Amino acid sequence: MGNHILIVGAGFAGLWSALGAMRLLDQQNRSDVQVTLLAPQAELRIRPRFYEPDAHSLFAPLDALFDATGVRFVQGLALQIDTQGREVTYRTADGEQAVLGYDRLILAAGSQLFRPPVPGLAEHAFDVDRIEQAVRLEQHLMGLASQPDTPARNTVVVVGGGFTGIETATELPTRLRDILGDDAKVRVVVIDRGAQIGAALGDGIRPAIVDASRELGLEWQLGTSVASIDAGGVVLDNGQRIDASTVVWTVGFRASPLTEQIPAPRDPTGRLQVDGYLRVEGLSDVYAAGDTARAATDELGNICAMSCQHAIPLGRYAGHNAAADLIGVKPRVYSQPKYVTCLDLGAWGAVYTEGWDRQQKLVGAEAKELKQQINTLWIYPPAATDRAAALAAADPSIPVA
Structure with a gap:
């Protein structure tokens, strides 16, 4: 054997x-x-x-x-x-x-x-898929402070309105103001093919995403996709151009x-x-x-x-x-x-739902507290100091959610 x-x-x-x-x-x-x-x-x-x-x-x-x-x-x-x-x-x-x-x-x-053959994607877009890429994005954002104060410098385009795109976009206003100053005219634009904000996540969770987007000042360009990316921004498939020094790809x-x-x-x-x-x-x-x-x-x-x-x-x-x-x-x-589902919505808070139809259970600060527990405690590995406890934590019958 x-x-x-x-x-x-x-x-x-x-x-x-x-x-x-x-x-x-x-x-x-x-x-x-x-x-x-x-x-x-x-x-x-x-x-x-x-x-x-x-x-x-x-x-x-x-x-x-x-x-x-x-x-x-x-x-x-x-x-x-x-x-x-x-x-x-x-x-x-x-x-x-x-x-x-x-x-x-x-x-x-x-x-x-997933990186489709969009012109300029490989050369000019950032992502948060790997730790190296997330660090690269952070270094780029930090470097914006040394650039001239222009609308393009202050604009980030997030491509994709799914889970990763929303969490990235809603975190960005705070991150950008921490770097550029509270008075900076920050602009975060989400590009999504869906007909509604957060369409991919369903009706149960959408109201919180809409509210958070409104309060945080996020813009959504719906029913469209990115046709090309260059060093100065993006061109959408409807011909619109958005000048932006930062483009973050989160699709698929x-x-x-x-x-x-x-x-x-x-x-x-x-x-x-x-x-x-x-x-x-x-x-x-x-x-x-x-x-x-x-x-x-x-x-x-x-x-x-x-x-x-x-x-x-x-x-x-x-x-x-x-x-x-x-x-x-x-x-x-x-x-x-x-x-x-526990979706982080930046400074606005978070939203927690249950079931595949995503029925809302917690929203705002209460959901944010749960999200922080998940992110900082629950998903981390067990301590190495107690072998028995570490192995016990691997019991398949333990519920994760």
């Missing part, structure tokens, strides 16, 4: 896959199964917070936690997955290529921002390109279809978790979203089930029927 579980990715799903596997192995007194996590860094990058200031600090080191729980960490970037040979080729920190074999693979390589996400190397069905965003145990369809030894997995959350037809709300439990279940499969323990069917 094989004895190696390999996890690709150290995001929310990858981290919790490793802890989920180690928890079950610990419970079963099995020391003959090795759990290896392959990632470029031994750190959890807190991606849901990259719209905030101080992006360089938004990560949690994982070395001590891995040491405490017995997870083997291998530093490297996965390049190639061979499901027939059960091998993953990766690039080491020194630039060399190496290979890791596996008996069970958990692909938790996350997702990345796609699963890691590594999913393309798995011979299994994928959805339009590249996510692998998995069964109730999070095993990739048609492959008995490959699991997917987090943004690489298209999993049913309940029996009503709801599908997990690309969010840490789903990535954390998906990881717990995937790790548990991969280990269970190796050692002959009954696996557990992934189930996460409760769905919530």
Whole structure:
């Protein structure tokens, strides 16, 4: 019987896959199964917070936690997955290529921002998809203070009115005034194809977005998209030009390109279809978790979203089930029927909803307090000082929301 579980990715799903596997192995007194996590860094990058200031600090080191729980960490970037040979080729920190074999693979390589062939997008737009890009945006914003006071300098165009776009846009007025001064004529414009503000998020949450946008002074250009970007601004598909020194792209996400190397069905965003145990369809030894997995959350037809709300439990279940499969323990069917949304709306506050129809439960300062708890406490990894508590936190039955 094989004895190696390999996890690709150290995001929310990858981290919790490793802890989920180690928890079950610990419970079963099995020391003959090795759990290896392959990632470029031994750190959890807190991606849901990259719209905030101080992006360089938004990560949690994982070395001590891995040491405490017995997870083997291998530093490297996965390049190639061979499901027939059960091998993953990766690039080491020194630039060399190496290979890791596996008996069970958990692909938790996350997702990345979709960048369509819009002229000027690659050269002139910023984003908050990776910590390096969020830091690049912050450095750019800080540098605006040394530029002449012009409408373009004071204008930020946010492309996309979805979750990331709204959180980024509503945070910007405060960030810009902190940099440019309270008297600066700050302008934040959101470009969105929807017919209404926050159309993609539904009627339950829209009133709070409208109110926050009005109070914060956000402008929305609806029913349109960006045709091109240059160093001085954007041109919309209706011919309108907006002069802006800063353009932030937030439109659309796609699963890691590594999913393309798995011979299994994928959805339009590249996510692998998995069964109730999070095993990739048609492959008995490959699991997917987090943004690489298209999993049913309940029996009503709801599908997990690309969010840490789903990535954390998906990881717990995937790790548990991969280990269970190796050692002959009954696996557990992934189930996460409760769905919530907590949308940050900058200085205005936040809005918290429950259910896939997003029924509003908290709004304003009360929701903001909850959002801050989520962002600063709930989504961070457990402390490495208590091994038992860290493994206990990986119990798949623990509700996230």
